[in-house]
Amino acid sequence: MPRVGGIEAGGTKFVCAAGSGPEDLEVAEFPTTTPSATIRRVIDFFQAGQPVTAIGIASFGPIDPNPESPTFGYITSTPKPGWRNFDFAGTVQRALGTPVAFDTDVNAAALAESRWGAARGVRNFMYVTVGTGIGGGALIDGRLLHGRLHPEMGHIRIPHDLQRDPFGGACPYHGDCLEGLAAGPAIQSRWGQPARQLPDGHAAWDLEAEYLALGIVNWACTLSPQRIILGGGVMQRRELFSKIRVQVDRLLNKYLELPELVPPELGTRAGVLGAIAMANPPSTPGLDFAS
């Protein structure tokens, strides 16, 4: 197996890795600051180690992952200061001189879970992360879904009962889209403390399960996945899985079969392992890992 590089670029931290898979991986993490300072640390990481034959970048978004576009490899309309219109793939490619693959963090995580984790052998599934934001990636008939650019699944609109939940939503673009209602910052703003400090049995978890179930129903009606992997910091709260299943079941009302809802198997390494997978695609018949 060739030694390749992976970069998982998150809104709060970067994870860099070199190796060939889960059993062979050197990893470094550091906080996301400005593009120039952060990329400097990325370059230092790769220059300090053995050479890599290619690098995959799994980035927060929105991004342009279309190799035929003039802005391929850019982060585009992110609200994150300094990163808008940053030529991420080009900067890394020029600094290190290796081929660079570029996709969203959630597409990468989906790829990693397909190759090494909770979706081995499943041709139609989604990977959804519920953390600082909400994002989703999907494999459709074994191929990563890009569409024109890439999905932005967290920004769907769902029913929001203002009498029950007067919180207006935390998304700077859309207010009470799913991410605005159910990502970590929304939970913290609504209840006055971080999600991880809210006890089991708190009303927050019933409301969270209802919002996530609405998202799951909408994605399932649109994509018809067999399985949905639910990861990210908020989903560390394991009681959410059973609560969400009850709500999805109620909402679908036997019209459609419930998709399987499972935790990731690669945990916090899914993103950077996806970047490794992007840089080192297998030649599996019937599976197309081209980014």
Place this chain on the structure above:
Amino acid sequence: MPRVGGIEAGGTKFVCAAGSGPEDLEVAEFPTTTPSATIRRVIDFFQAGQPVTAIGIASFGPIDPNPESPTFGYITSTPKPGWRNFDFAGTVQRALGTPVAFDTDVNAAALAESRWGAARGVRNFMYVTVGTGIGGGALIDGRLLHGRLHPEMGHIRIPHDLQRDPFGGACPYHGDCLEGLAAGPAIQSRWGQPARQLPDGHAAWDLEAEYLALGIVNWACTLSPQRIILGGGVMQRRELFSKIRVQVDRLLNKYLELPELVPPELGTRAGVLGAIAMANPPSTPGLDFAS
């Protein structure tokens, strides 16, 4: 071009056709009654004409379009009396002795618009019909989206302000899902007259545009289509297009690019032409028309 057959099975009428494409098509229409009486007329149509080498069926749903499933070719959980668990493809195949392709009416319409209509050359698009129900089909990177079975895009949940619109929704499964709020029967129940009798400028059209825009935003965030074709009886009201564009623009709030919203080019023939296309797939490199 071989002469093939197409069957568009709708909830209120069947359209049968034989030929090779839009310029070469014999068509017959009759009302949908019981399965046995309706299929009798289908068989009579094909037995009365020149032989066809294959037949495509574009059916209302939910259906099982997976050729590897034991219930391939069945209509499954439809609320339509008599049609639940009907072996549609098998009945036609046994009666006529020809190979049968089987898919949803909206997947078929998407295929027809891709081959002969409003999506020629577009690799990522959706076809949505707004009529007796709301349904959607999608081509992703040139291939029909099936997922585990097929999308049921009309049944997504969207925000519903009960103060502004106290109508509870008309979907027998989900009440106020998108179809329950915005399909033809919902418009008729809410306003007391059929959609086609409501004048231009009626408040119904602003509300309809808002609901459809919410659906479009949710589908676009999930699938990232370049273009969305909006067809069906309700979309005959052309002022809806500009109203919907304004609402989608407002909802996306410059976070994502607006997908192109266009009317179909094949009109009421899209479904049966899609059935013809399913029975007569082209060998276009890069496009996979296997059902």
